[in-house]
Amino acid sequence: MLTQQRKKLLLDRLATDGRIIAKDVSRELALSEDTIRRDLRELAADGLLQRVHGGALPASPTVANLAARRSMAREEKQRLGRKAATLISRQQRVFIDGGTTHLELVRALPLELSLTVITHSPTIAAALEPHQAVDVILIGGTLFRHSMVAVGAAALDQIQRLHIDVAFIGLTGLHPKEGGTTGDYEEAAIKRAVIARAAETVALMTQEKLGAVSAYMVSSVKDLASAVVPREADLKGFARTGIELIRA
Structure with missing residues (x-):
């Protein structure tokens, strides 16, 4: 079997089964595991999957740059943002992560709602300018331009x-076994710190992020109280994880 044929078979298997186990595929094709692992490395380098121990899982497409992400799933993000806004009560201290879906959350907040918003995103802070009843605490640090958020020791x-x-935490992937992940090491550390300081953590997940995995671990599924997800999403894999799934 030619290399391109093998790679197509691997991607088809990933789309059908949701994961690839290298040992099983090598046995099925009568090829060495080294050959399958090499194919997986090359596919991972092209951003087509995420390698994990023993095989591969779907890679999140949402590690694209910010300009590209603005045009992804706009209507879906608006639905998620509107639903997430209903989970906020007056006088709460709310952390809002950076990202295009969280920007829709800010846009959906009632102008008269009084609360404190903490964010490390200058974009989110600026979007709150019309909300005169909101106190904004802007976390500073080194600007990670990919997501326009502050990271680092400060x-x-x-x-x-x-x-x-x-x-409200942004993830580029949420997998029932692998948990919540993101594409940058420093950003993952910030998200873990926020989760550790929050009484409750909510993830806003567009459909392409569900079941997907990125390079850096943020949390297990049990660390999240809930996830706001599209009403049409297939959520069978999350049935026994304990997370509350809120459809929007």
Whole structure:
């Protein structure tokens, strides 16, 4: 079997089964595991899957740059943002992560709602300008331009001094076994710190992120209280994880 044929078979298997086990595929095709692992490495380098121990899982497409992400699933993000806004109560201390879906959350907040918003995203902070009843705490640090958020030691130090009622965290993948992941090492550390300081954490997940995996671990599924997901999403894999799934 030619290399391109093998790669197509691997991607088809991933789309059908949701994962690839290298040992099983090598036995099925009567090829060495080294050959299958090499194919998986090359597919991972092209961003077509995420390698994990023993095989591969679907890669999240949402590690694209910010300009590209703005045009992805706009209507879906608006639905998620509107639903997430209903989970916020007056006078809460709310952390809002960066990202295009969280921007829709801010846009859906009632102008008269009084609360404190903590964010490490200058984009989110600027979007709150019309909300005169909202106190905004902007976390500083090194700007990670891919997501337009602050990362690094200074940001971590500030976050570790907070008490947060509810945190809305951005993930590029949420998998029932692999948990919540993202595509940057420093950003993952910030997200873990926020979750550790929050009484409740909510993830807003567009459909292409569900079942997908990125390079860096943020949390297990059980670390999240709930996830706001599209009403049409297939959620069978999450049935026994304990996370509350809120359809929008």
